[in-house]
Amino acid sequence: MSTVSTTSAADGQLRPLVPPSPVTLRINGQDHTLQLAPWTSLLDALREYAGLTGTKKGCDHGQCGACTVLVDGKRINSCLTLAVLQEGADITTIEGLGSEHALHPLQQAFIDHDAFQCGYCTPGQICSAQGLINEGKAQTEDEIRELMSGNVCRCGAYVGILAAVKEVVDAKR
Amino acid sequence: MSTDSNTKYVGKAPSRVEGPLKVTGQAKYSAEFSVPDLVYGYVVSSPVAKGKIRKIHADKILALPGVIQVFSHENVPTLAWFDRSYKDDVAPGGSPFRPLHDDEIKFSQQPVALVVAETFELARYAASVLEIEYEQEKHATDVEALREKGQEPGSGKTGYKPPVRRGNADKGLSKAEHRIKQEYIHGTQHHNPMEIFGATVHYHPDGKLTVYDKTQGVYNCQQYLKKVFGLSADKARVVNLFMGGGFGAGLRPQYELFLSVLAALELKRSIRLSLTRQQMFSLGHRPHTVQTVELGTGPGGELLGLKHKAVHETSRFEEYTENVVNWSGMLYQCPDVHLEYEVVPLDVFTPLDMRAPGAATGSIGLEVAMDEMAYEAGIDPLEFRRRNYADRDQNEDKPFSSKKLREVYDEGARRFGWDQRKMEPRSMREGNKLVGWGMAGGVWDASMQKAAAKASITADGKLTVSSAAGENGTGTYTVMTQIAAETLGLPMEAVTAKLGDTTLPEAPVQGGSWTAATVGSAVKSVCEALGEKLLKLAQKMDDSPLKGAKPEDVEFVNGLIRLRKEPRQSVVLRDVLQVSGEREIEADSSVMPNPLNMQKYSMHAHNAVFVEVQVDEDLGTIHVTRVVNVVAAGRIINQKTARSQVLGSVVWGISMALMEETVMDHRYGRYMNHNYAEYHVPVNADVRDIEVHFVEEEDPHVNPLGVKGIGEVGLLGVAAAITNAVYHATGKRVRSLPLTIDKLL
Numbered sequence: 001m002s003t004v005s006t007t008s009a010a011d012g013q014l015r016p017l018v019p020p021s022p023v024t025l026r027i028n029g030q031d032h033t034l035q036l037a038p039w040t041s042l043l044d045a046l047r048e049y050a051g052l053t054g055t056k057k058g059c060d061h062g063q064c065g066a067c068t069v070l071v072d073g074k075r076i077n078s079c080l081t082l083a084v085l086q087e088g089a090d091i092t093t094i095e096g097l098g099s100e101h102a103l104h105p106l107q108q109a110f111i112d113h114d115a116f117q118c119g120y121c122t123p124g125q126i127c128s129a130q131g132l133i134n135e136g137k138a139q140t141e142d143e144i145r146e147l148m149s150g151n152v153c154r155c156g157a158y159v160g161i162l163a164a165v166k167e168v169v170d171a172k173r
Numbered sequence: 174m175s176t177d178s179n180t181k182y183v184g185k186a187p188s189r190v191e192g193p194l195k196v197t198g199q200a201k202y203s204a205e206f207s208v209p210d211l212v213y214g215y216v217v218s219s220p221v222a223k224g225k226i227r228k229i230h231a232d233k234i235l236a237l238p239g240v241i242q243v244f245s246h247e248n249v250p251t252l253a254w255f256d257r258s259y260k261d262d263v264a265p266g267g268s269p270f271r272p273l274h275d276d277e278i279k280f281s282q283q284p285v286a287l288v289v290a291e292t293f294e295l296a297r298y299a300a301s302v303l304e305i306e307y308e309q310e311k312h313a314t315d316v317e318a319l320r321e322k323g324q325e326p327g328s329g330k331t332g333y334k335p336p337v338r339r340g341n342a343d344k345g346l347s348k349a350e351h352r353i354k355q356e357y358i359h360g361t362q363h364h365n366p367m368e369i370f371g372a373t374v375h376y377h378p379d380g381k382l383t384v385y386d387k388t389q390g391v392y393n394c395q396q397y398l399k400k401v402f403g404l405s406a407d408k409a410r411v412v413n414l415f416m417g418g419g420f421g422a423g424l425r426p427q428y429e430l431f432l433s434v435l436a437a438l439e440l441k442r443s444i445r446l447s448l449t450r451q452q453m454f455s456l457g458h459r460p461h462t463v464q465t466v467e468l469g470t471g472p473g474g475e476l477l478g479l480k481h482k483a484v485h486e487t488s489r490f491e492e493y494t495e496n497v498v499n500w501s502g503m504l505y506q507c508p509d510v511h512l513e514y515e516v517v518p519l520d521v522f523t524p525l526d527m528r529a530p531g532a533a534t535g536s537i538g539l540e541v542a543m544d545e546m547a548y549e550a551g552i553d554p555l556e557f558r559r560r561n562y563a564d565r566d567q568n569e570d571k572p573f574s575s576k577k578l579r580e581v582y583d584e585g586a587r588r589f590g591w592d593q594r595k596m597e598p599r600s601m602r603e604g605n606k607l608v609g610w611g612m613a614g615g616v617w618d619a620s621m622q623k624a625a626a627k628a629s630i631t632a633d634g635k636l637t638v639s640s641a642a643g644e645n646g647t648g649t650y651t652v653m654t655q656i657a658a659e660t661l662g663l664p665m666e667a668v669t670a671k672l673g674d675t676t677l678p679e680a681p682v683q684g685g686s687w688t689a690a691t692v693g694s695a696v697k698s699v700c701e702a703l704g705e706k707l708l709k710l711a712q713k714m715d716d717s718p719l720k721g722a723k724p725e726d727v728e729f730v731n732g733l734i735r736l737r738k739e740p741r742q743s744v745v746l747r748d749v750l751q752v753s754g755e756r757e758i759e760a761d762s763s764v765m766p767n768p769l770n771m772q773k774y775s776m777h778a779h780n781a782v783f784v785e786v787q788v789d790e791d792l793g794t795i796h797v798t799r800v801v802n803v804v805a806a807g808r809i810i811n812q813k814t815a816r817s818q819v820l821g822s823v824v825w826g827i828s829m830a831l832m833e834e835t836v837m838d839h840r841y842g843r844y845m846n847h848n849y850a851e852y853h854v855p856v857n858a859d860v861r862d863i864e865v866h867f868v869e870e871e872d873p874h875v876n877p878l879g880v881k882g883i884g885e886v887g888l889l890g891v892a893a894a895i896t897n898a899v900y901h902a903t904g905k906r907v908r909s910l911p912l913t914i915d916k917l918l
C-alpha cells in the first residue's frame with residue numbers, strides 16, 4: 001500500500017487571487033462590458049457572461065473546434081484565447097451570422113443537406129466554414145474536407161457538411 | 174406530388190423541424206439555460222484506481238473568497254440507504270456506484286469531491302489546488318491478462334439474453350471439410366458525444382427544482398432523484414430539450430446529476446456543473462472484448478458448426494452485460510452452434526451500452542471470421558453468406574416478421590459493383606495504392622417499449638403533440654411532427670412537437686433504436702384518439718356529410734375530414750373547430766408492444782456493407798474510399814434523417830475499425846488518452862464517398878408503424894467490412910482493432 005497525495009501550490013501557500021475587472025468585448029457589432037477574472041477564456045466569457053451560448057464547448061483544449069468563432073474575420077478556437085486578449089477585436093459568433101428568420105446561406109445549406117444531427121458541433125462548423133470562405137483557399141471537395149478537419153463531428157455528419165459548404169463556396173465563385 | 178397528398182409526410186424527406194434552432198445557436202443544451210444567481214461546480218477526480226481517501230484538506234480552498242463549499246464523503250448528508258434506490262431503469266445487476274458515498278476508491282477518475290464557487294473560473298482553480306491524500310491499493314485492470322477468470326454472468330441487465338446453444342458444435346465442426354479458428358480483439362471505446370456532460374439546476378424559491386440534465390431519459394433521472402433524495406415528482410422536474418449526442422452515454426443517470434442536485438439542495442441555490450472532456454472517460458464505456466470464433470463448412474460451403482465466445486470486463490460492483498455472441502446464432506443458418514459469454518470483474522467503472530452494444534462487437538468477430546472462412550473454402554464472401562442464408566431465426570426457432578436481407582445483398586452488390594471483384598488478395602491496385610474490397614453485415618433487434626403521448630388542437634388548427642422522449646440528433650422532433658401532421662391531415666408547420674420534460678407523458682429512455690417505433694406509435698395513437706373526438710364534433714355540425722361514419726370510414730387529409738370511399742364528402746377541420754366552440758380539444762393515449770406478435774415472430778433489422786479501401790503500399794496508411802451501406806429496417810419515416818443516421822454509423826464504423834481506442838496504463842489503472850486529441854475519431858478528411866440505401870420492408874407485425882429503427886443497425890458490419898477489405902488489399906489479416914499502421918507493417 002502506498003500513499004498518493006495531490007498537492008496544492010508548490011509551497012503549500014495559495015496566493016490571493018487577482019480580482020475580476022471590466023473587459024469590453026465587441027461581439028456581433030455590440031459592445032459588452034463584462035466583469036471577468038483575467039484567466040477567463042473567450043469561450044467562457046461568451047457562454048457564461050455574455051449569455052451567448054451558441055458557441056459550444058466540446059473539449060476546452062483546442063481539440064474539437066466546437067468553440068470556433070470569427071475574430072476580425074479569422075476563425076479561431078475561442079477556448080484557446082483569453083477574453084482580455086480580444087479587447088478591441090471584432091468578434092462574430094453564430095448568433096451574429098444569421099437568425100432563425102434570416103438565415104445565413106451557410107445556415108440554410110446546413111439545414112438543406114442535413115449537415116448535422118445533434119447540432120452541438122454545428123455553430124463551430126458554420127463559423128469555421130465562414131472562416132474558410134474568408135480565407136478564399138478551399139475550392140475543391142478535397143480542399144474543403146482538409147480545411148474543415150479542425151472541426152470534429154461525433155455524429156459523423158461530414159458528408160452533409162461537405163455538401164453544404166461546397167454549395168456555398170460554389171455560389172460565391 | 175399530387176395535391177391529394179399534401180399532408181402525407183411519412184416516408185418523405187422533410188428537413189429537421191428544429192434545424193433553424195440548431196444552426197443559429199438557439200437550441201439550448203443542458204449547461205446553457207440561463208438561471209438567476211448561479212453558482213458553479215467543478216468535480217475533482219481520483220488519480221488512483223483502487224484505495225481509500227485518507228484526508229481531504231478542504232479548509233485551504235474554503236478560505237478563498239468566493240469558494241462556497243467542498244462536498245465530499247466527509248460532509249455529504251445521509252441519503253437513501255438501499256441499493257435499489259440507486260438503481261435506474263437500465264442498471265445492470267449489482268450495487269450501483271454512489272458518488273461521495275464513502276472513502277473507498279473503486280476506479281480511476283472516480284469523483285471524490287465537488288467544489289462549489291461563485292464563478293466557474295474560481296471553482297476550477299480551487300479544485301485544481303485541492304489537496305487530497307489517498308491510500309493506494311493494488312488494482313487489476315487488464316482483461317486480456319485475466320480472461321481466464323471470466324464467469325458467466327448471473328442476471329445481467331434488462332434485455333440480456335444468455336447465449337443459446339443447439340446441436341453439438343464440436344461434432345458439426347469435426348465433419349467439416351474446411352475449418353477456421355481465430356481470436357479477435359478490440360480495445361475500450363468511449364462514447365464521447367460532442368456535448369460535455371453537464372447540468373443546470375434551477376432552485377426555485379419554493380424549494381422546487383428544475384433540473385436541466387444531459388440525459389437520454391428524463392423520467393429515468395427523475396425516478397433516481399425521487400428515490401435517492403426523497404423528492405416528490407413535482408419537486409424534481411427533469412428537462413432535456415436537446416442533447417449534443419448520446420450514443421448510450423446518457424442512458425443512466427450520470428454523476429453530474431447527483432452532484433448538482435446534492436449541492437442545490439444543500440446550498441439552496443441554483444447551480445451549473447459541467448464535467449470536463451477528460452472526466453467523460455469515467456462515465457462508462459464499450460468494454461475491451463476478446464472473442465474466439467470457430468467455423469467449419471461442408472462441401473457446398475454450408476456451415477456445419479459455429480462456436481463463438483466473448484469475454485469482457487465489468488466493474489467490481491455491477492455486472493454489466495451485453496448480447497455479443499447471440500447474433501451469431503441467428504445471422505446464418507447452422508445446425509450446430511455453441512455460444513459462450515463471460516465477464517471479468519476489474520477495478521474499472523461499469524461499462525455502459527454504446528451504440529449497437531454487443532452487436533457492434535459481435536459482428537466484428539463473426540463477420541471477419543466469415544470472411545476468413547470464405548477464403549478458406551474458396552468461395553466469394555458474399556456468395557458464401559447467400560449460401561448460408563437464414564430464413565428462420567434459429568435461436569428462437571421462429572419466423573422473422575419480415576426479412577429482406579437477400580434484397581439487401583443484391584442491392585448492395587449492384588450499387589458497389591461487387592461482381593468486378595477479384596477474389597485474390599493484392600490483386601487490385603491504383604498506382605502505389607493497394608485496393609481492397611470487403612463486405613460484412615449485421616442484425617439488430619427491432620424493439621418497441623411502452624410510451625404515452627398527449628395531443629391537443631386549438632381553435633386555430635394548431636396541434637401540439639408531446640411525449641417525454643429525447644432528441645439527441647436522431648430526429649425525434651421531426652418524426653413526431655411528421656406522424657402527427659399526417660395522422661390529422663395538417664401541414665407540418667401547424668404541428669409543434671414537445672419532448673424531454675417530466676411534465677409531459679412518460680416515454681422510455683432514448684436507446685435501442687426503439688424511439689421511432691415507440692414514440693412514433695404513441696403519437697400516431699394519440700392523434701387517432703384526437704381524430705375520433707374531432708369526427709364526433711364534425712358529425713354534430715348541421716348537414717354533416719360524415720353523419721354515421723365510423724373512425725375507420727374517414728381520413729384526415731389536407732385539412733379535411735373526408736369519407737374514404739367518397740372523398741368529395743368532406744368537412745374542413747378548421748370549420749369543425751370553430752363551430753364546436755371549444756378552445757382546445759385534447760386526447761391522451763399510450764401504447765405497448767403487442768405480446769402476441771412478439772411471441773410469434775422474431776423481429777429484426779438487417780444490413781450489409783460494402784467497402785473499398787486504399788492502402789499505401791510503403792506507408793501502410795489506410796483510406797476508406799467508398800462505402801455502400803444497405804439497410805432493411807421496415808418502414809423509413811424520414812428519408813433524410815434516416816440517411817444521416819446511417820451516414821453517421823458509417824463514420825462510427827470507420828472509427829472503430831481504424832482509430833478509436835481508449836488505452837489503459839495498467840500500472841496506474843488509468844486511461845492514458847482521455848482527451849479529444851489522443852482519442853482519435855474521424856474528421857472530415859477521413860471520410861469520402863458514402864452511399865446509403867434502404868430496402869423497405871412491409872411489416873405489419875413489428876408495430877403499428879412498421880418501423881424497425883435505424884440508430885444502430887447501420888453501424889453493424891462496417892468495421893468488419895473495412896478489416897476484410899484491408900485483407901483483400903494487402904493479404905494481411907489483422908484481428909485486433911483499431912487497425913493502426915503498426916499492425917499492418
Ligand code: FES
Pocket residue numbers: 056057058059060061062063064065066067068077078079080
Ligand atoms: S472547445 Fe475549443 S476546441 Fe474544443
Ligand code: FES
Pocket residue numbers: 115116117118119120121122152153154155156157367417418646
Ligand atoms: S452534429 Fe452532433 S457532433 Fe456534429
